[in-house]
Amino acid sequence: MEVEHIREIEKNKYMNLFRRQNVCFERGQGSTLYDTAGHAYTDFFGGIAVNSLGYNHPDLVKAISEQAGKLIHISNLYYNRPQAELIDKLVGDTFDKAFLCNSGAEANECAIKIVRKLAHEKGNGKTTIITAKESFHGRTLATVTATGQEKYSAPFSPLPDGFKYVPFNNLDALKSALTDDVGAIMLECIQGESGVMPATYDYLVGAYAYAKQKGVLLILDEVQTGSGRTGSFYAFEHYGIKPDIVTLAKGLGGGVPIGCCLARGEAGTAFAPGDHGTTFGGNPLACAAANVVVDKLLNTNMLDEITELGEYLKNSLSEKLSRHKFVLDIRGKGLLYGVQLDERIPVASIVGKMLSLGYVIGTCGHNTLRFAPPYVITRAEIDGMTDKLEMILSGINI
Numbered sequence: 001m002e003v004e005h006i007r008e009i010e011k012n013k014y015m016n017l018f019r020r021q022n023v024c025f026e027r028g029q030g031s032t033l034y035d036t037a038g039h040a041y042t043d044f045f046g047g048i049a050v051n052s053l054g055y056n057h058p059d060l061v062k063a064i065s066e067q068a069g070k071l072i073h074i075s076n077l078y079y080n081r082p083q084a085e086l087i088d089k090l091v092g093d094t095f096d097k098a099f100l101c102n103s104g105a106e107a108n109e110c111a112i113k114i115v116r117k118l119a120h121e122k123g124n125g126k127t128t129i130i131t132a133k134e135s136f137h138g139r140t141l142a143t144v145t146a147t148g149q150e151k152y153s154a155p156f157s158p159l160p161d162g163f164k165y166v167p168f169n170n171l172d173a174l175k176s177a178l179t180d181d182v183g184a185i186m187l188e189c190i191q192g193e194s195g196v197m198p199a200t201y202d203y204l205v206g207a208y209a210y211a212k213q214k215g216v217l218l219i220l221d222e223v224q225t226g227s228g229r230t231g232s233f234y235a236f237e238h239y240g241i242k243p244d245i246v247t248l249a250k251g252l253g254g255g256v257p258i259g260c261c262l263a264r265g266e267a268g269t270a271f272a273p274g275d276h277g278t279t280f281g282g283n284p285l286a287c288a289a290a291n292v293v294v295d296k297l298l299n300t301n302m303l304d305e306i307t308e309l310g311e312y313l314k315n316s317l318s319e320k321l322s323r324h325k326f327v328l329d330i331r332g333k334g335l336l337y338g339v340q341l342d343e344r345i346p347v348a349s350i351v352g353k354m355l356s357l358g359y360v361i362g363t364c365g366h367n368t369l370r371f372a373p374p375y376v377i378t379r380a381e382i383d384g385m386t387d388k389l390e391m392i393l394s395g396i397n398i
């Protein structure tokens, strides 16, 4: 099928939701994607921070193929070995319980329901969840309401009650908002969608300490920052804190849809049978894929490599781009970086130009270019990408 034909079908028959780039990818190898015409592209976006091991990774392909030949789905009415192996690793020494689902939004729904269930159980009215302005937590009605950006939720009112929003990285505002009805604080370690905005050390550590002092839960949404993205398995490890609930998705399955909500203490035991559930969540196929990703992260030097590659990416971006006065900021950690540009330069046009030069990059809030490559990206590929970006930015006169 020709690309034009594919585009036509999508335009006419897919709900009007996505502004797609004019390319149809067919296969990939390592960090390289190939379109239907055979053109190669180096991928610095990884399917929105998902394809952690890159494309056609032999271990991932082997595990998925073998599992597909045995059992793809069986439901949660029965045990399955890949699920047990996965939750054993994810719960580890840090958490007590896990719930497996299919996406980040679902993982966050689970976290939200835990807070509500505890409040109902105790009859203490602590049903409210504080989230940060500019956060992003998903597209279901509850998670889009948790998301501190009206543009995502306003068209879908009436919205669920019980969320309030505070400015990010402002501990005093968070403390003032923590009234008696609050049961949890929900934050991202780095706000990915709104511009790769890292939580400051003092903010996150302060939020953790204050939540503890007030007896409210700290939920960290690590859908984007978890599964090794920042150079530690969880981004919260950089802060030396231990949240009550953590959510994962995106990179966890290396491209196979999977989400996870991990909880400690009373948060882990809030549910009773029938309170929550999922048909597909924790299926053996997705768990077999996630087991490969988690094993690579925990049992090889992959996390160190992500850290080193991240430093290399940061330095390469800084050396080549920061001389331009319209480059306002370069920020991030590990293999999640954002380059914020002056509002007069539409980032979408830079993405288009990069694509035509064979590089896939993304965007996010605050006119920011976003880089979230597979963990197998090489230094040479980083050099190639930053050279091309520098070339494009050098042609801009404002």
Ligand SMILES: Cc1ncc(COP(=O)(O)O)c(C=O)c1O
Binding pocket: 102, 103, 104, 105, 106, 108, 136, 137, 138, 139, 188, 192, 193, 221, 222, 223, 224, 225, 249, 250
């Ligand atoms: C921090 C964060 N939470 C939740 C989500 C929602 O994840 P999903 O699209 O898998 O539902 C995203 C997606 O971008 C995210 O970045």
